[in-house]
Amino acid sequence: MPNFVDTVDWLDDEALLSYESLVVICGLWLAEEPEKTGMLLQERSNSGRSTLIVPRYRGGDLASIIGAPTAVEIKPGDADEVEWEEDRGYAVSSVSYLQTSLHTGRCGKSKQGLVILCFRPSTAGGIVVVCTAALFSRSIGVSKAEQAALFGRIRAKLDSLEVVRPKASQETGYEAKAENLDAFLDEEGAEGAALLLAMVADEQGTGSLGVNVQNLLGLELPARRLDHLQNRMPQAAPEEISAVLRRRGWAAYVRRISQLASGAQL
Secondary structure (H helix, E strand, O other): OOOOOOOOOOOOHHHHHHOOOOEEEEHHHHHHOHHHHHHHHHHHHHOOOOEEEEOOOOOEEOHHHHOOOOOEEEEEEEEOOEEEOOOEEEOOOEEEEEEEOOOOOEEEEOOOOEEEEEEOOOOOOOOEEEEOEOOOOOOOOOOHHHHHHHHHHHHHHHHHOOOOOOOEOOOOOOEOOOOOHHHHHHHHHHHHHHHHHHHHHHHOOOOOHHHHHHHHHOOOOOHHHHHHHHHHOOOOOHHHHHHHHHHOOOHHHHHHHHHHHOOOOO
16 A cells, blocks of 8 residues: 555554544454444544445445445455446456445446445545455555556545535534435435434334434434434424435335334234
């Protein structure tokens, strides 16, 4: 990595949370300490900071760690090249790829499948880049020039993805409420959907907000993040919330809430 940037700072866990520049972490850390790294990625994204995850990886689903609403699985598969958004190829090898139904952020692929995913939990958050290509590896036959070019392409992509931060209300100083439920979901992503689902569940008496968020989507939101979401959520009736969630692709979770409320077994 020192070959690709002017300076490299080695940081402890606490410093990683507030480090403004791009942070690079190893995929093995996610497997060894999923709760800790999940909280780190969530906190960095919530504050608009981006993180790059590089090999090595262990097989498994990264969704709950990176905050994705659907599975992001690590699968074995060798390849010699990364193709960037059907633009050009980079002679950088990989021994695994990503299997996911996420449609956005699919930046780099190999003959096996997706190898670079730029995932942003919300438009107001920093980006989590999952890269299975050997970006900083010293593997035999891997060109440093090609690695550096691919790394530069990733950094350029991050620079192009503007972080849209919610504006603060002039009256209260707190972040202003979203214009409507669609805007709230656009800006807050899966965490916003989790709160809306939790509020529907709370209305039907299935548990507290925090418990419902964790049970419904497997997201464990810090208290201050939950407060942020509640401050930003616009006023809406439960029926309106349910209708918007169904329209935005969360119908299965709305049905699950109804089943739980009626005592049905899934």
